Amino acid sequence: MAGRAQRAEGPSSGPPDRKGSSLLPLALAARVCYHHSLRKTKDRPLLRRLIDLWLARNAQPSAAALEAVAHLKPMTVITGGSRGIGFALARRFAKAGNDVALIARHADALEAAAAAVARERHVKALAIAMDVTDADAPQRIDAHLAANGFYPETLVNCAGVGLSGPFVEHTEEAISYLLEVNSVALTRLTRHFLPGLLARGKGGIINVASLGGLVPGPNQAAYYASKAYVVSLTRAIATENAGRGVRLMALAPGPVNTGFHRAMGAELSFYRQLMLALSAEQTARAAYRGYVLGCHLLVPGVTGKLLQIALWIIPHALLLPIIGWLLRRREERPWSDTLDKEA
């Protein structure tokens, strides 16, 4: 009788019996899960859903396009994903539960990067070794994804190369290759994937430009010009397709601590010594947030945003000599202009 009364009052009152004490951790776990799910299903997704609704206010998804991928899973495709900003973006997208496909030329580093992302976040991570300038790159990406049961939902065009030093000192081949990687391949991939995204009325593209895309860059002239093209193209097509459910964002970071500067022989330039640089992870975090919010242009970090304002208000006649001084190459050319092409 006493035992029945105890059970009726519940495990929290009276002396705990063995059954009651074994239920306690379960009750605690249920409570934690409940609060976690409240946060997940009510707060974040609600805000995300509202943003998605706004971004898709004029979307008209095609039933045929949705049907065509019904048996496939969505994937985030990241060019330049083997290191630096691209790798950090891969980790950030994977953290949000996205399966990822990483693309770069050097297969060993690429496979190690994909394995690291898969291990860390328990997502599927494909490694697709290729040069984005290959004419059939878009079709090969399609084939690779389909063969593994995926379709592209997000494209991040992050592969990029730089050239530092006076424009006249660069070979025509080096300049052409830079434009091929930074502008032409990015355009080809954007043009290839955008129709599918629009037809499905969701997904998006991040084109990695640079703060340097907002101003001419003496001593990195071709690089800055290639990034200006990326900013211009991306903002224009983002405006053309506003409200159709597809996010289109140009990411324009200031200096980021990666091997990019050393690879183009600019590690000793004054901008590397004098300007604050973000980490690749900080850049990826800000980029992901901006992408979810539906930004068309994102400059990560407070310093980056202050520099963006400075670029708007300081007259070019004053600004460009300063930028030229900051970008001046101060080391002997340790790496050949054609290094990237030969790699």
Ligand SMILES: NC(=O)c1ccc[n+]([C@@H]2O[C@H](COP(=O)([O-])OP(=O)(O)OC[C@H]3O[C@@H](n4cnc5c(N)ncnc54)[C@H](OP(=O)(O)O)[C@@H]3O)[C@@H](O)[C@H]2O)c1
């Ligand atoms: N670091 C900065 O301060 C900074 C600032 C603003 C913007 N950005 C831009 O951010 C992007 C990434 O820069 P990062 O600093 O992360 O550079 P990074 O560390 O040198 O990484 C570049 C990535 O692109 C890949 N890649 C280069 N050429 C390729 C090609 N032809 N085909 C396929 N993959 C290629 C590289 O792998 P493989 O060599 O194996 O191909 C690597 O994964 C670039 O577009 C850059 O312009 C960088």
